[in-house]
Amino acid sequence: MKQLLIGLGCLLIVRATAQTPTASPLTVEKIMQDPKGWIGTSPSGIFWAEDSKTIYFNWNPTKAKGDSLYKIPLTGDRKPVKVAAAERQKLPPATGGTYNRARTLKLYEKDGDLFLLDCKPGKTGGQTVRQLTNTVERESNPAFSGDEQKVVFARSNNLFTVSLATGEWTQITNLDPGTKKPAPKTNDQETWLKRDQLALFDVLKERKAKKDEGEKITKAGQPKRPKQFYTEGKTVQNQRLSPDGRFVTFSLQKSAQGAKTAIVPSYVTESGFTEDLTARTKVGAPLASSEFYVYDIQRDTIQAVSTKSIPGITDSPDYAKTAPSPSSVPDGNRRGPSAAEVTTDTIKKTKKLADRSVTISGPIWSEDGKYAVVIIRAFDNKDRWIMRLDPATRQLKLLDRQRDEAWVSGFGPLTSMTGFLTDNQTFYFPSETDGYSHLYTVNVETGEKKQLTKGKFEVQQIQLSNDKKFFYLTTNELHPGEQHFYRMAVDGGERVKLTTMTGANDVTLSPDETQLAIRYSYSNKPWELFLVDNTRSIPKKGKQKSATQSTPVQLTTSLTPEFQAYPWRDPTIVTIPARDGQTIYGRLYKPAKPNGKAVVFVHGAGYLQNAHKWWSQYFREYMFHNLLADKGYTVLDIDYRASAGYGRDWRTGIYRHMGGKDLTDNVDAAQWLVRTQGVDAKRIGLYGGSYGGFITLMAMFTTPDVFAAGAALRPVTDWAAYNHGYTANILNEPFSDTLAYRRSSPIYFANGLKGHLLICHGMVDVNVHYQDVVRLTQRLIELRKENWEVASYPVEDHAFVEPTSWMDEYKRILKLFEERL
Incomplete structure (x- = not known):
């Protein structure tokens, strides 16, 4: 291999000295094979040596089963070198760590122990590492004390310091996960008897005084220990010592009570038995609670920080103040x-x-x-x-x-x-x-x-x-x-x-x-x-x-000659007017010989960007779009409402109505194809995975005259079945904002299906559960729909792994478009 320099704006790919192979036609089998052997593995996980003279990164130019760590020293010929296992073991973690103010020392945790790296520039003999702890228990979150003479760290729910000069450990907090046992109570009879005994017998009175004095002397001679605080089973988080060493702040989290966790059955297992995979709770389930505390070491007090003074702490959201009008709620022949x-x-x-x-x-x-x-x-x-x-x-x-x-x-x-x-x-x-x-x-x-x-x-x-x-x-x-x-x-x-x-x-x-x-x-x-x-x-x-x-x-050349042989399209970035006057960005793949058919791709995740000028994380879909364009299809993928990169209004355009503006943006894009690209309005299909699968269902159910065929991959069919962290932001909670869930969930609109629908779903999907497609299947059966099919993948999670699964899925998608458009 020969390495070349790059001019401004120019990217010259270094090719092997052997003759470049002639590009062969794209097939689903080719583009969905293991990308390590077909495309190559790009560098990832970039980090620097502390002396700024070496770059480290994960890479796999040898097509091994897993990526390896490589390095490029900036001195010499700057060629990538595989890092030996012994050297790798000594390296600090790629991320994390804390510097002192002068940036001459760095603290980090590795394998549950703490280390101090001397990273003074120009240090004779190179950088040195000092191991501060070597224990069975895990030490974590190291930081320098305010005077930088000690290291503060967490261990077993408590905060400690270790002196850099002497190595002495000091425990700062004494948080006990148990519950404080109440002191034994005495009744009136016992109290009277004890007082009477001490009044009657001088020997008892003298012995008690001697004992009390001894305990007082012993206590005075003992070192001061941190106040014991019972957390009553709550989890300690985020302990921090103030720079002056007087205060410790920490949070206590109490697990949600009564939150039911969904189970995902796995059928293809080593044991031969069906095994249950623990998944997650569903939106609206009870949440964990959190409290924030301050430990004043000087006063030996631990007290919670009150949130009552936070401005607007009791403000209700606007949606809760106004009930929807009956006419705004979808109804008709759709159940719900x-x-x-x-x-x-x-x-x-x-x-x-x-x-x-x-x-x-x-x-x-x-x-x-x-x-x-x-x-x-x-x-x-x-x-x-x-x-x-x-x-x-x-x-x-x-x-x-x-x-x-x-x-x-x-x-x-x-x-x-x-x-x-x-x-x-x-x-x-x-x-x-x-x-x-x-x-x-x-x-x-x-x-x-x-x-x-x-x-x-x-x-x-x-x-x-x-x-x-x-x-x-x-x-x-x-x-x-x-x-x-x-x-x-x-x-x-x-x-x-x-x-x-x-x-x-x-x-x-x-x-x-x-x-x-x-x-x-x-x-x-x-x-x-x-x-x-x-x-x-x-x-x-x-x-x-x-x-x-x-x-x-x-510095790196990762692509295989076979991959480089094909002239991969540079999709045109286009802007499309939306019906409400906003501008939609999209990527257009134009065929050399258009056949009048078009496919709209809907990216996943909702809040994600795909109409951009860099290599897409949907690289398999990108290759599939090239295959479709070779066959004469016009392909378009857009950054619909709620996509990343366009500001707050675009991000929140789906609030309380997923399948609203995000769907109409895709419909407007399809109609733009008809107006400007010579596409036949009756031969447009669409597909997408996860959120893209959800939009595909909503399109096929609620705008059936726009899209003749659709492939919904691992789709959400009912948002009430998805997780809390994502869904509650957009739709609030099912029991407090029923309208939002009712008009956003495809399962309520299945009766509108006219075109041909393909649904593909992994059966061990712990993100969007296979239950979603099972419930929709039953709904379509009861509605007597016949123009649909489901393909199930027994060993696949949300993101497919096996090349054979990718191949099967995309052969079905291609067949759908070839036959139904």
Whole structure:
């Protein structure tokens, strides 16, 4: 192999010196075979050595059964080298770890033990690792104490420190998972007898006084131990010691009571017996509760943080305040609750939404230990609060509240993209306040807020530079279908674009911030690893200026000659007008010889982006679309309402009605194909998996004259049967918002089926349960429908694994379209 450099915007794939094979026609068997041998394995899991001189990544150029760890030293010829098992065992984990303030030491956990890495730059003899613990029990979450003389860590539900100088361990908390036993009570008779005995007999009185004095002396001579606190079976989480060592904060989580877990039977097993797989609860099941505590070590008190003062803690969502009108509820010949039942049920359950539970994450401490910030989320996900916590008084002060009548954008607990700047008062965080995910700051002392980025784009990743003078940001501001890496001063202003290649640039910054390891791909080119020198773009003496961009150097070549031989299409990014005036982005595969037939692909996950300029995670579907285009089909896949990358309004466009705007976007796209691409309106099919399977069912049941055939893969048929974390955000809960579930679940609309429907589902799917398709099957039987079929896959979970399963599924999809369009 010969390695070549890449020019700006150019991607030259390095090919074998042997003659490139001639492309053979695509078949389902070819594109659905094991991708390791057919396509090649792209690099993944990129991480750096602490000295910034070596890149590590997972890779599999030898087509082994599993990926291996490789490295590329930046000195020498920069060729990938497989990491030996002995060297791999000594490496720190690819992610995680905590630095000291000078970034000369790094703490990390590995295999349940704690390690300290000396990563001083230019250290003679290389970097050294010191193992701090070697125990059977697991130590976790290591952090430096405020004075950086100790390591704070969790073990068996308690917090400990170990001195870096002496190795001495100290237990900070004494949280007992049991229940405190009440002291034995004495009755009036026993109390009187004891008092009378001491009054009668001097010897008893003297012995008691001597005993009491001895216990007092013994107690005074004992070292002070942490206060014992009984958690009564609750799970201890997120223990943190304040920088000054005075306070410990922690959460207690109580498991949900009475939450029934679904069971998924597995029929093809090694034992020969049917085995039950534990799956999950369904939406609306009772949830775990959470409480947040402060342990004041100085005062030896443990008390809960009250949430009653949180602004809007009792606010009910708008949907609970207004009952639907009977005319808005789907009815007719589809079975389900009547309009009157839905209206009554919605009103009846409103009171249950008055008192809301929350979960508290953090605190995040300023470097000087003066300020602590917590991030609070309501369980119904309508609110996210950022609040300053005074641990001494346990009082909360509001810094920022994001309220969304749909659901607050999913940044998790936010702790990975938040923190303090060098002044120890300015706290940065992402928010969708103006309709797009942007970067904000707030002064925790004055409450003054500032928006640092603005525009119709999303800030998707945030990283503070080592010196805290700059932010490194990943955004899609150049185009919704591109991702680039930028640098920006911490007070906002000009953003300097550090990546140049069109597509997606997934950047892993070297620890010293001088190099960018870029996992890059384009629409028709899978991911490869590139290197960019970042030193040219770093401003001198704090002056911001445009970056002098270095040429990206390609470090890996992963594709097989057979895969490269086929001229994979670069789908055209198109924009389609929706009926409500919004713009839909899509990817169009145009055939050389159109046959008038078209297929619309519906991506899964709902909140996911696929109409972009990088290698799709739906790579099998991408190859299938090339196969269809070779046969004359026009293929279109769109980022319908609720897809990622387009801001809050697009994200929440399906609130309380899945199968509403997300479906009409697909219908509008199909009609656009007829108007602009010469497609026959009576020969359009669609297919998709998971959420895409759900949309396929809704399309076939509620817009049967638009799509002549559809393939629904692992589809949700009734949202009341799906999980809580995803579904409750969008549809609330089945017993409090029956209307939302009634109009969003395909099973209620099955009577509308006219075209030909294929349903494919794995039988050991622990995400969308096989029960979904079984219930729909019974519904179709009772409706006397005949134009449908179900293909079941006994050993497949939600995401198929076996090539034979992929082949069978897509042969059926192709047959459906060939015969019915």
